[in-house]
Amino acid sequence: MKNNLNHLKSIGLLFITVLFFNCKSEKKEAKSTGENAEELVVSKDAKWSERMALSEIHRFPDPTLLDFQTESRWSYTNGLVLQAIERVYEQTGDQKLYDYVYDYANRMIEDDGTIVTYKLSNYNLDMIKSGDAIFWLQEKNPEPRFKMAMDTLHKQLGGQPTTSEGGYWHKKRYPYQMWLDGLFMAEPFHAKYALKYLKDDEVNKVLDHIVLQFDLIEKHSRDPETGLYYHGWDESREQRWADKETGLSQHFWSRGMGWYGMAMVDILDVLPENHPGRERIIQYLKQYAEAIVQYQDEGGTWWQVLDLPDRKGNYLEATGSCMFTYVLAKGANKGYISSDYLVNAKKGFDGILEQFVTVENNGVINLNKCCGVAGLGGDPYRDGSFDYYVNEIIRSNDPKGTGPFMFAALELDR
Secondary structure, three states: OOHHHHHHHHHHHHHHHHHHHHHHHHHHHHHHHHHHHHOOOOOOOOOOOHHHHHHHHHHOOOOHHHHOOOOOOHHHHHHHHHHHHHHHHHHHHHHHHHHHHHHHHHHHHHHOOOOOOOOOOHOOOHHHHHHHHHHHHHOOOOOOOHHHHHHHHHHHHHHHOOOOOOEEEEEOOOEEEEHHHHHHHHHHHHHHHHHOOOOOOHHHHHHHHHHHHHHHHHOOOOOOOOOOOEEEOOOOOOOOOOOOOOOOOOOEHHHHHHHHHHHHHHOOOOOOOOOOOOHHHHHHHHHHHHHHHHHHOOOEEEOOOOOOOOOOOOOOEHHHHHHHHHHHHHHHHOOOOOOHHHHHHHHHHHHHHHEEEEEOOOOOOOOEEEEEOOOEEOHHHHHHHHHHHHOOOOOOOOHHHHHHHHHHHHHHHH
């Protein structure tokens, strides 16, 4: 009896020991799993446009600090990303997206309509771009201060210095210069503002002046041989970057042409069907599309300097690739260009995903190989040479890429 009792005690002790170590092992495994598993910030099942919108909000919780800023500022890069997030909001209805756009306007526009950090006397076309976000918010939930801020931007364009033919200087400190960038920055907002808030005679004057900007780019900046567009044109021929005979800069820069293409497809959303300039811009867009697909790399993306893929130092670049993909997709979807261009757009987006996009463990997505900045003139002086374009900073998640990435993803419903 005593032996049986000792035997039972031994079995019980063994059972308790096994149970103890099993529990300890399970706890250790659970703890280990918890340490390795990162909390999901962005769903990997969402569409690419929504994933990028939420990734941008995660990277820059304060929308006034978009573009890696340390202090709040009114800038075109904020407006570009916010306009893309607006469009994602229209698709998803996610209140977080609306609140993010509103937060920018709320922080940057004071009760009397003053725009924080903005200076009208600079006459900088880039500063008009964030007006698109304010216009959208005003359509959703009107506030007097938003209308006053837009009035200020309209006033700037009314006094913007021009070339002898009426082409806007890109900035007051860049006299007699038209850059491809400027049309995207200013014209879609100005058309929306005019149609909404101005009287008929004023509307027609503004719309005619908007179309004139496209006519002048076609006249001065388009290369008839390649169909590509030079980044800048200096009417005065005084800039070191400008050809002394033509006034043109030296190269076909990917993002420069991307800005112009986006300007065309976006202005056509607004320009009335009966405006005589509308068909001209559609024709410009057709020529543009025909040209850029000739320079699309076999992998689907585009080179930093478009026509020199084999030159040492050139690289496949993300921001221009996203812009071209958006232009081709939207142009085809709207019927401005042949639906055949959707093949090029889809190939472009596939190339972007394969070559430029990475996904972190928490679901946040990154857009890599973005040209951080490029311009002409200024201090230090930017000479527009090949070496200049390929040696500017390359970084990830530049807003000039993330915004157009969302545009393209939306158009392709990816």
